[in-house]
Amino acid sequence: MLGICYYPEHWPESMWAQDAAEMYGLGIRYVRIAEFAWSRLEPSPGQYRFDWLDRAISTLADAGLKVVMCTPTATPPKWLIDLYPSILPVDIKTGHSRGFGSRRHYDFSSPDYFREAMRISTVLAERYGEHPAVVGWQTDNELACHDTTHSGSEAALTAFRAWCQQHYSDIDALNSAWGNVFWSMEYRHFGEIELPILAVTETNPAHQLAYRRFSSDQVVHFHDEMVRIIRAHAPGRFVTHNFIPMVDTQTDNYALAKPLDFASFDNYPLGRSDLFFAKRGAAMFKPYMRTGHPDFSSYYFDQTRGLTGKHFWIMEQQPGPVNWAKHNPRPEPGMVRLWSWVSFAHGADVVSYFRWRQAPFAQEQMHAGLKRIDNSKAAAWPEIEQLVREMALCPDLLEQQVKATVAMVSTTENQWVCEIERQGDSFNQQEVEFAWYSALRQLGVDVDFVSPEQDLTGYKLVLVPCMPVVRPEFVKRCQDSGALLVFGPRTGSKTTEFQLVPQLAPGLLQALVPVKVLSVETIRPDCAEPLFIGQKQYQSQCWREELEVPQSCQVLAHYHDGLPAAAQHQRAVYVATVSCDDFLKALFADLLKQACVETVVLPHDVRLARRGGLTFLFNYSAKPSKVAAPANAQWLLGSATLDGYGVAIYR
Amino acid sequence: MLGICYYPEHWPESMWAQDAAEMYGLGIRYVRIAEFAWSRLEPSPGQYRFDWLDRAISTLADAGLKVVMCTPTATPPKWLIDLYPSILPVDIKTGHSRGFGSRRHYDFSSPDYFREAMRISTVLAERYGEHPAVVGWQTDNELACHDTTHSGSEAALTAFRAWCQQHYSDIDALNSAWGNVFWSMEYRHFGEIELPILAVTETNPAHQLAYRRFSSDQVVHFHDEMVRIIRAHAPGRFVTHNFIPMVDTQTDNYALAKPLDFASFDNYPLGRSDLFFAKRGAAMFKPYMRTGHPDFSSYYFDQTRGLTGKHFWIMEQQPGPVNWAKHNPRPEPGMVRLWSWVSFAHGADVVSYFRWRQAPFAQEQMHAGLKRIDNSKAAAWPEIEQLVREMALCPDLLEQQVKATVAMVSTTENQWVCEIERQGDSFNQQEVEFAWYSALRQLGVDVDFVSPEQDLTGYKLVLVPCMPVVRPEFVKRCQDSGALLVFGPRTGSKTTEFQLVPQLAPGLLQALVPVKVLSVETIRPDCAEPLFIGQKQYQSQCWREELEVPQSCQVLAHYHDGLPAAAQHQRAVYVATVSCDDFLKALFADLLKQACVETVVLPHDVRLARRGGLTFLFNYSAKPSKVAAPANAQWLLGSATLDGYGVAIYR
């Protein structure tokens, strides 16, 4: 199914009916509205104006469209800020208040904002909760975007002290957990605790981790209450949230997703590629500058599916150039269609485009829509028409479930650990995780992202690219899974309180793979060294652990100096370094074989994904490409010879 | 004529007379004084000391020198700051007060400073306005240098609110003009308006543009009042200001120049080259590190001439290494002479060197003068002696007028638009404009810079490299001009209130060239792509617009994918991309031919300029170079074979 983001308040009311009719005509069925409309819904304190929204919903409903309503809490109006200036968050790098004039100018710890945000949510939910055209709700918008999870405000300090008291009860327990004796950082009572910001030099990483957990909890608490309010007034309607990647939210997206019916994702392949690959040379980047890296969208799709373990929505899909990356190319012709199909292949039930018509004003005026500002049809339009025709060829698409046999374990907590303690400036946890994911995808393997709290039964191969904090229950789940297990560098090295594990890394995982990390070194990115699987040479880079490998283990790879770089013990493998991509592909190919997971030989830039009985093929290159498909493949779309930027589907 | 910047207060009075005699002996006729002397003129509140200045002026006058007097307002003394601390400007990036201890430590919106600056200006003008030796005045010094146009002070906020009220009258008009509905940024009254600084993320570009217009207006208002005061007391004396480039002032230099008799420019070819070309490789930069780029000084000279449409002064000319760029080479021998001749060729009436003798103390002690601190003659001295001899060969130089038939339209407003909305980090409006200018200069063409408010009649070719905001009157002027018109990327794309034009870019200019910009993309600088004129290949880079070209237009260039990159309709051309320099040279050569503007084949690094009946040739290379001159050329200086760093003049 397809959807659209629409802002009736941006357009003359006279345009609404035709807009709605055209949406329906194009094949759109869902319309998301009202997410930034607070100043129009409550122009002055307590003076509500719902007439225009009532009429907008009616117009959309009359055209056959279903409405997804938003709480407008990402943009509190000026009068509210002036009433309660302490709503503004405080920048943790400068100590300055972050002012009004854009969006997300609120502190998750502000009691005033909590009350006011829940008030407007209640008012909206009361009014539209049972509206027949409103089929679901989106909470706020891209929670925690623009680095707003962390605030250095007085409100945050007060709340953090209370959070510490609640979590540690006793100040000596906290001092001991954090190792505050180290630099006489010991507190005598919880009222002495500071936020771990703006100190003379690096603050205690345990202190920083606690602050990140607290900050994430504040977001979750805010969001939970909002969901509770909506549910109380909107029976039978779904509640979702449009997530951005965890690496950007600094919030535990798993926790945030818990009360939702399903997760949604805002998908901007080109904008995000530009930022993620900013340091890569043109040789790597240029082929994908108008397509996005072949694994980059699906990397987030599989993560989003993992948040609730269910199918998901793409709430915002880039339909053309955006305005916010460092460079903003337009998609190659065909890519909007291709990305949409990739979304469906990885478990999307709805793809909703952002936005209907490009806005002629304000911050995002250079962000493309389906229509240009002269109301002409933009480049994505015919691609969506084509998509709608093609979707009709797969009538049972939404009934198909994604069922991967390979899982990657990811957590926000460990992203925090690696950000707090980089040890080498060139270590980037997300890049490590993406490299592992991409290697699997290049081998034609479907991947689930799972949290370490999740049951691992049924998976044949479980990969843990970088997870310093390992809890006993997770070790148990690994043992129970029966899967072949692969642990990457840093995994198991830290306690939950950001101390080194007493038995040396990988700590509790030594029950599975009895190696020991004797030392860790980090290497300048331009000083990579040879890495070997047998005689075949690859590259070790950035992060290298010195491994003690007992006789019971088999060495799978070694460094240039002959020391072991990866070892296997029974059904568990430990990889002690960050490496080039080819190394991962070679290593994983072997391990997938061991795990009896089928791999597929794919042409460069071609990817394969399976959703239930359907197999999808995507060509990210301009050149046609021929794939080896089963002889009995029943082609719903395309054929084994993929066009440039082509899609094919067979059953 | 030649001038000099002199600071009698820096030297023992016993040196003044000899200094004056030597100045005159060298050929200097104008001496600028007193620009930073406030603490000597008024050492304590209200206690004036003019005796020393009286004596200094007498000494200079006695030697035959004419004095240019300055208001000392760029450096308010400490006691004034302590009396009125709110004089200090506030940094818009940090919110901090910018303190005493250097210069320009004042806020253009401070009512206290406005009053005090006008008081000292009045006192000075009263005393020296009719002094026979004082022939003219310089206002302040390099207004708005050091990013002082913008301030985040309370005074600025108050003034900005008043400015908004005056410009928009009605708050709904402002909300609508800025599109404040976009993120619930709507204001209920003018007292709610904030400065567009220190917000959570990007503020509304319309808000930013209004703030820039306001800030520029504050500078102009300050300056207008100062000029009014001087004129009231100094009948028959000229008033000028020593400008720095518009890109650095953030002020509308056209507006600032309006009440002046002529504009002056402070010319530092090496310092500015170092900063402007900082990202270019050594292969491009090194040949010019001691000469400046051949088009870089004249680029500013032609702009300065354009401010008032008249000849101008070089108020400060670099005579050796300076102290303030990232790297500060000394000029190649001969360059001070060459730069001086370039100034005259482009319309300077006076070239004044900064400074007489190098200061042994304080911030600029590493800035060369004509004399070293041991009172010996520095490297520039004999070059100026030579220059004076040569000037005698062109006795009618100052009667000659620069008359270009090619104009480039430039505005500060559009520089602001492009800075506020870069869309791609590598888009730089000034670099685009300079590339266009340089291509013309390499073809031997003289160029006027004009404001869009100026009549275009008489020009054969008018180029508008990048002017997003186009007003109907400008379109009218274009239509009336009869010139061949060339519009560059972004031109015509925005309304005056920083909205997208409703008919798509180039908006109103579609009356001249009926193309449509369907989408815009920005490209990483290392991902340039082929660009073609016919079969000949060039490079498109950084910025690329997708163009709809009707049948009535001729496609002049196309992208690698065959789509049009430049198109002509009758007498108007639209160029949709940023390109390599060779593309511009090739395109402009064709268009100049169409426009019947003569081009000259010049050796690499040689430039040609015409002032009235005089033609000047300049060789920026160390190697001699032979140019093709008319057979009947009457050589006033040099010959068709230019020495290294040589100058030749023929009639």
Added chain:
Amino acid sequence: MLGICYYPEHWPESMWAQDAAEMYGLGIRYVRIAEFAWSRLEPSPGQYRFDWLDRAISTLADAGLKVVMCTPTATPPKWLIDLYPSILPVDIKTGHSRGFGSRRHYDFSSPDYFREAMRISTVLAERYGEHPAVVGWQTDNELACHDTTHSGSEAALTAFRAWCQQHYSDIDALNSAWGNVFWSMEYRHFGEIELPILAVTETNPAHQLAYRRFSSDQVVHFHDEMVRIIRAHAPGRFVTHNFIPMVDTQTDNYALAKPLDFASFDNYPLGRSDLFFAKRGAAMFKPYMRTGHPDFSSYYFDQTRGLTGKHFWIMEQQPGPVNWAKHNPRPEPGMVRLWSWVSFAHGADVVSYFRWRQAPFAQEQMHAGLKRIDNSKAAAWPEIEQLVREMALCPDLLEQQVKATVAMVSTTENQWVCEIERQGDSFNQQEVEFAWYSALRQLGVDVDFVSPEQDLTGYKLVLVPCMPVVRPEFVKRCQDSGALLVFGPRTGSKTTEFQLVPQLAPGLLQALVPVKVLSVETIRPDCAEPLFIGQKQYQSQCWREELEVPQSCQVLAHYHDGLPAAAQHQRAVYVATVSCDDFLKALFADLLKQACVETVVLPHDVRLARRGGLTFLFNYSAKPSKVAAPANAQWLLGSATLDGYGVAIYR
């Protein structure tokens, strides 16, 4: 002798005795304790807890170990900060208070902290001053680390005004000394003076230099009082301080060292190499990433020896990877032993490792120790065992004195001058000094670092790489020394008040080498130019002075344009440019020959050092290397064929 840094408060008391026994068993004799233990020594105001420290000392003493006690003033506890919040320093770049949560959170100008720091020092000195096991004291820890010398606090402002009054007596004298007339920066009285921070643009360099002198004096004053207190209570015990490089302290380390018995240095070859060579390419850096540059440790050792002119301690020696550089490789096997031997060869009497056991918690948990956190022996352990065995082969090692015949003159003051006025962004005084030092060391020459206040008699060659401020007494010392003298660029160019010398550089040194610097230029690092000794070509880079050379001088080198680049007059040489390393090696080889200093042809990556009758050879490469040793060499360790990373000693 060997030592160790130990933190009994980090470990269960039950581990202490075994730790002590193992230390002694390994060959360790000194244990440094208590440096960050304030919160354990005084958990609440006035409530002291010495019982645990008493027991710790007893335990160590019982095992045969001698204790070095520290004052814990680098880490004031939270309750003290809450009592006196103005103890916190203020960031001079932002104006923000630098908060609690790490270390060194105190302002050297805070009267409250001065009183409290001396109180805790007194209490400790009273208790342990005459303790038989306590043989010496370390003051504070790495004074002024983390940029804490400079503070922008009210306390600093008040103290700076008083300092100025004391130094200049008369405000007119200060105005004149600083050249405040330049931009009307004149003060009317000392109460008007500001700190030279947070101004609109660059502040007066003389003002900045005064502020740096003041700030250094504050550190010295603080430290002097602490030493006085310890001496009053600890008769017969040594007092030392663990220095970090002067370039990082912004304090005059010579002044700081004055009251000490000897200086100590904290030696982190890999961490510091990573930072110092960060901009160098992998080709230069990679060979040394696990060894450190062959001259980099000794560069600091020779400086440390120079602080008091006596032997020194290495108080902290890196035993494995650290945590704080941008990249943190582990040492090549053998390097901990090699670095220790290098320390001894350059005059260390004790090498003390940091730290005994890696801490599992807090900021430095990734910093290696001699033992891992599972109490196993880390990589350095067997190397130290080997070292102890080898030290027994040189029983008279500590009786040998380092006696160099070549001296390099270094001062903190001139480092400040070059930092304040870079003139070219790529000019780095420390890099220039290191290049000169490294060239000498590659020629097998031992080097003393001396302050300009020191007698130069006895040296054959004295080098002054970069010393803008030259006082008459230093010229006298040069004249009296009889040494061949070599002065580098900028030397002699400034007065003590940061003005240009009136006679042009090298100012007073013209008495020795009568050249004149006519102008100075700075060059982009990628725009180096040829430099010649005779016909042999080298490279001039970054900094180039134009030299007037009288007939009485011999030109030793010239630039690409034929102008002189180095000149000699009798026994004095002036070098006018920064150059490539090969130029320095060639030039110094000639000059050493003139000075009758023996040079040694060493293989690449091999270094030689002499301590009394012992000659040490070090191989920084993995490859064995053969050196030419005297035929009668008596080998105490190794042989003329050095192993990879090998050490050899002969008498």
